[in-house]
């Protein structure tokens with residue numbers, strides 16, 4: 593059983609994240625999408641909300657499941673008996689941080705590999721931060737997130753677009 597962990601804030605999950613999950617599911621028997629508590633980042637959605645949105649999104653992806661974690665990622669990876677971590681790479685701008693993170697995780701446990709997946713080109717400009725900004729300003733995010741995430745965003749910004 594080959595298991596990969598896909599960690600992130602998922603605040604909220606976007607079609608870019610989903611694209612990475614679908615690609616990873618082709619390579620591994622099990623993909624655990626692990627929502628990080630990340631309170632320090634002051635997320636828009638609570639951990640429970642982010643987890644629920646991810647759960648709903650992965651329902652139709654064979655081999656994918658959702659979970660949450662707090663604390664050291666590498667310990668969570670070992671606990672879940674996973675062999676690897678997957679992260680998404682959109683552009684060179686992601687590279688430096690991701691490279692640092694991957695090497696640090698290797699220092700902490702050299703048995704765990706980090707792999708990177710590139711999303712479909714149309715998703716390379718997508719980030720949770722941009723999606724939240726568009727939603728906050730009342731813009732249409734339907735091309736960027738699954739329908740249930742769009743509904744959740746509309747609930748967070750009920751007055752968006754109406755001035």
Ligand code: ADP
Pocket residue numbers: 599600601602603606607608609612678679680681682686710711715716717718719720
């Ligand atoms: P974090 O706060 O840990 O960076 P994110 O939820 O923002 O969490 O991202 C989780 C992972 O998904 C990261 O590796 C990030 O680079 C990747 N990612 C985010 N958006 C996209 C996208 N549009 N396409 C591909 N990968 C993405």
